[in-house]
Amino acid sequence: MILTVNGTQMTTYQLTDPLTRAVVISLFTWRKAGRDDIPEEDNGWWGDSYPTVQNDRIGSRLYLLKRQKLTNKTPIKAREYITEALSWLTAxxxxxxxxxxxxxxxxxxxxxxxxxxxxxxxxLALSFDDLWSELNG
Known part of the structure; x- marks a missing residue:
């Protein structure tokens, strides 16, 4: 994964800042699919089924995009999933x-x-320049 942190390109192995690491974990750990989602398989972290805090979820639903074609509407959904995954930062x-x-x-x-x-x-400014290829490995 190519990640740019405050203007400096890094690999995930170079992440030492706890907040940057938490953001990467939040985005690239797969959250359980929602009731309205139709996942191809039962993806997501099993711990989301038994949260210690009601409705607490870890990760993102970005993995749901990998079964879609990349269109001009895909970034809108990606932004929604990223915002959802990082909402804990402000909360x-x-x-x-x-x-x-x-x-x-x-x-x-x-x-x-x-x-x-x-x-x-x-x-803290983070940029994921190859997000689509990261999702579609």
Missing amino acids: DGVAASLVVTATRTGLNAMSASVVIVKQDATV
Whole structure:
């Protein structure tokens, strides 16, 4: 995975910042599918079936996009799933605000970025330049 953190390209092996690591885990750990989703298989973390806090979920539903064709509407769904997966940042008071973008960058390419403004007003900007290929491995 190619990840750009505050302008510096990194691999997942170079992640030392706990917040950056938490974001990557939140996005690339598969959350249990919702009732309205029609997953091809029973994907998602089994622990979501028995949360310690009611309705608490870990991960994202980005994996649901891998069974779809990449269209101009796909980034809209990706942005929704990313926002959902990272909503805990503001709910738990880790971040003051969160801005998520997802863009189709080619026939078979989609990227996403996340800008997190922490409570101390510092900014963490993450960019996933090869999100589509990461989902479709």
